[in-house]
Amino acid sequence: MIPVQRAAAPQNTQTLLGRRTDAVRSAGATTRAAREEWRKAATPKRHIRDLLRGMAHGAERCMYCLDNLGTDIDHFQPIAVAPLRAFDWPNHLLACSSCNSNHKRDEYPCDEAGNCLLVDPSTEDPADHLLLLPASGEYEALTPKGVQTIRVFGLNRKDLVIGRQTAFVVCRSALHDWHALLLSGDTVSAAEIARALRLTPFADVLRSLERSPLAPSAEVAVFGAKTAAALTEWRRTHRVIPGSTHR
């Protein structure tokens, strides 16, 4: 999981969504009323989906697993928990059906004070709660929120772990190629590889490499000299600060 920059909803979209919220409220603000209103809300859904697609990483990947195509509008705070947030734009994220329907569903764990224990990638940096170990392909929790996020979204499910391990190998190889092309002066081909890297599924793997908080010597020991050198140049070229949580 990596940060997502939420787009501002245009005024006409906000108006559409506001009307639907009013309708849910008028119908008693129940889960059933919200689900019924959501079911028949084809136009608002189209607006929401278009906005979310523009925010998604790569080729419209799921904002949770970054692997599958983001096909579903997920209610971060489920309709079952907050019917009046069914049409609340900040509550919408793009998810694949596996993350949305098979894993998260209506789960919304909270701590004793009522604070949500799931990471919302549109409001916070997941790296504050989750550490991706790129070679192993697994996430480690840094906080209780990280623990619940891994559990609820199934972030360490087998297909994702294998996918990240594979992405790590491909990513390193592409970084080597990119660096070699850059050194040879072929900036056009290097830019093509850089673009492909950004569009590849599992954008969290590239981000974990480029934001790695390891010291340069440790990076050489962990990833090898060739990868460490390519990463140093990649960060310089793309103005990425290692260890930072900024976009």
Ligand SMILES: [Zn+2]
């Ligand atoms: Zn997913």
